Amino acid sequence: MEAWAAEKEQDLKTGNAVSVLQDPMVPEQFRVVRRKSETADTFTLILERAQRDRAFEFQPGQFNMLYVFGVGEVPISISGDPAQHDRLVHTIRAVGTVTRALDKLRKEAVVGVRGPFGRGWPLEKARQHDVVIVAGGIGLAPLRPAIYHLLRHRDAYGRVALLYGARTPDDILYLKELEKWRGRFDMDVQVTVDRAMGDWFGNVGVVTQLVRKAEFNPDQAIAMVCGPEIMMRFTIYELQRRGMQNDRIYVSMERNMKCAIGFCGHCQYGPKFICKDGPVFPYTEIENLFGIREI
Amino acid sequence: MENLDVILKKHPFFHGMTEEHLRFIAGCAANEVYKSGEYLFREGESANKFYFIRQGHVSLELHAPERGVLTIQTLGEGDVLGWSWLIPPYKWHFDARATTLTRVLALDGKCLRKKCEEDYQLGYELMKRIAHIMEERLHATRLQLLDMYGVHA
Numbered sequence: 001m002e003a004w005a006a007e008k009e010q011d012l013k014t015g016n017a018v019s020v021l022q023d024p025m026v027p028e029q030f031r032v033v034r035r036k037s038e039t040a041d042t043f044t045l046i047l048e049r050a051q052r053d054r055a056f057e058f059q060p061g062q063f064n065m066l067y068v069f070g071v072g073e074v075p076i077s078i079s080g081d082p083a084q085h086d087r088l089v090h091t092i093r094a095v096g097t098v099t100r101a102l103d104k105l106r107k108e109a110v111v112g113v114r115g116p117f118g119r120g121w122p123l124e125k126a127r128q129h130d131v132v133i134v135a136g137g138i139g140l141a142p143l144r145p146a147i148y149h150l151l152r153h154r155d156a157y158g159r160v161a162l163l164y165g166a167r168t169p170d171d172i173l174y175l176k177e178l179e180k181w182r183g184r185f186d187m188d189v190q191v192t193v194d195r196a197m198g199d200w201f202g203n204v205g206v207v208t209q210l211v212r213k214a215e216f217n218p219d220q221a222i223a224m225v226c227g228p229e230i231m232m233r234f235t236i237y238e239l240q241r242r243g244m245q246n247d248r249i250y251v252s253m254e255r256n257m258k259c260a261i262g263f264c265g266h267c268q269y270g271p272k273f274i275c276k277d278g279p280v281f282p283y284t285e286i287e288n289l290f291g292i293r294e295i
Numbered sequence: 296m297e298n299l300d301v302i303l304k305k306h307p308f309f310h311g312m313t314e315e316h317l318r319f320i321a322g323c324a325a326n327e328v329y330k331s332g333e334y335l336f337r338e339g340e341s342a343n344k345f346y347f348i349r350q351g352h353v354s355l356e357l358h359a360p361e362r363g364v365l366t367i368q369t370l371g372e373g374d375v376l377g378w379s380w381l382i383p384p385y386k387w388h389f390d391a392r393a394t395t396l397t398r399v400l401a402l403d404g405k406c407l408r409k410k411c412e413e414d415y416q417l418g419y420e421l422m423k424r425i426a427h428i429m430e431e432r433l434h435a436t437r438l439q440l441l442d443m444y445g446v447h448a
């Protein structure tokens with residue numbers, strides 16, 4: 001284990017609360033209060049501060065570094081309601097060493113948390129405008145706090161469209177919530193899957209195709225896009241085809257991270273650091289880098 | 296009730312077509328209604344029509360032995376369905392099933408094929424538009440094949 005990680009672990013074991021408060025490199029202890037399976041490989045952890053002394057505030061689109069003792073640390077977006085300050089919600093897909101270790105945590109387990117970090121979705125800029133949200137797969141998780149915000153301040157925004165694509169019907173995240181949102185008259189919710197058997201009555205086709213029909217005014221709308229990079233690339237083409245300018249399109253980027261505060265250079269993306277300049281970027285800031293094979 | 300040529304004119308597929316061609320195409324068009332569960336066509340049948348979905352939803356399906364019915368794509372209001380009427384041997388390669396009450400404008404492919412042979416300008420205008428739809432569908436299919444949401448270790 002690297003020196004900084006060993007120090008961090010020691011801090012956590014001794015409950016060194018003072019340094020925890022002040023040092024962004026030192027994780028704070030949180031307890032798992034609930035774990036919920038979302039799909040076959042995706043789950044949600046609801047966490048509370050071990051010392052329930054302060055609120056946890058964040059901006060939709062920001063992320064935390066979650067640390068599993070003795071295993072490692074990964075960046076995970078916050079997927080809960082930004083108005084709820086007493087708990088942290090993270091939806092995680094188990095893909096590798098750390099995320100699989102997170103998958104094994106159960107109620108009362110302790111997790112190290114650093115954050116919140118990064119720049120979130122442009123919810124202020126979007127005020128009075130139409131908002132089109134395009135999410136693919138686990139990409140709905142970082143967008144959910146933005147959706148909660150939009151719905152809580154519904155009168156401050158124009159039309160709101162949520163376009164969500166998943167691999168199969170079984171991979172759809174937050175199904176109950178999607179159904180609830182779809183029942184609202186002030187939000188257009190479209191869900192599609194890439195493949196389905198005959199017992200699925202919803203849309204089949206790629207999420208980019210939903211952009212074509214969504215109701216929003218491309219001259220003034222703001223688009224927020226999150227998903228695999230290839231999905232974001234083709235969503236951007238569709239948004240551009242609808243007449244949207246690049247400065248109105250926002251994307252959330254992912255790269256491996258270590259420090260999450262702009263020191264180590266691990267997450268460097270051209271001249272940008274995803275951890276502190278992003279993860280959410282206006283497309284204008286990264287269009288020259290986007291889709292380039294190696295940066 | 297709106298005239299068929301007015302309905303056609305409003306559809307983006309026909310934007311930029313001459314009045315004369317639109318009038319001719321309208322002459323080959325008819326309104327059709329399908330109840331939920333009814334098939335517009337089945338795999339292997341002669342493909343003599345193409346459709347503009349005015350209302351409702353249509354599911355394009357393939358029946359795979361041991362796997363059952365696979366939905367390849369769903370189409371809805373404003374979508375165009377079918378180009379097999381244009382390409383020999385003029386057979387459908389999949390089933391098209393209405394999943395809700397569906398109203399379509401059905402164009403007689405045989406009548407259009409004949410006219411396209413006589414009037415190359417009309418043939419070209421139709422081909423251009425169909426090629427565009429084919430490109431969109433091919434592109435969407437490629438993205439589906441990429442399995443974008445899979446874990447790519």
Ligand SMILES: Cc1cc2nc3c(=O)[nH]c(=O)nc-3n(C[C@H](O)[C@H](O)[C@H](O)COP(=O)(O)OP(=O)(O)OC[C@H]3O[C@@H](n4cnc5c(N)ncnc54)[C@H](O)[C@@H]3O)c2cc1C
Pocket residue numbers: 063072074075076077078091092093094095096097098099100138141142253254255256257279445446447448
């Ligand atoms: C800002 C930011 C926010 C993020 N938010 C979330 C979130 O809300 N929920 C979430 O589940 N993940 C999120 N991620 C991705 C998450 O950080 C990675 O999945 C995680 O770091 C993988 O670590 P691991 O140790 O589990 O896998 P590793 O052992 O490092 O990787 C194992 C294998 O999994 C593959 N892999 C790694 N990452 C991904 C990935 N993202 N998608 C598909 N395959 C992958 C690799 O190809 C590798 O072969 C976010 C990443 C960033 C940068």
Ligand code: FES
Pocket residue numbers: 256257258259260261262263264265266267268273274275276
């Ligand atoms: S993770 Fe260290 S600079 Fe971004």
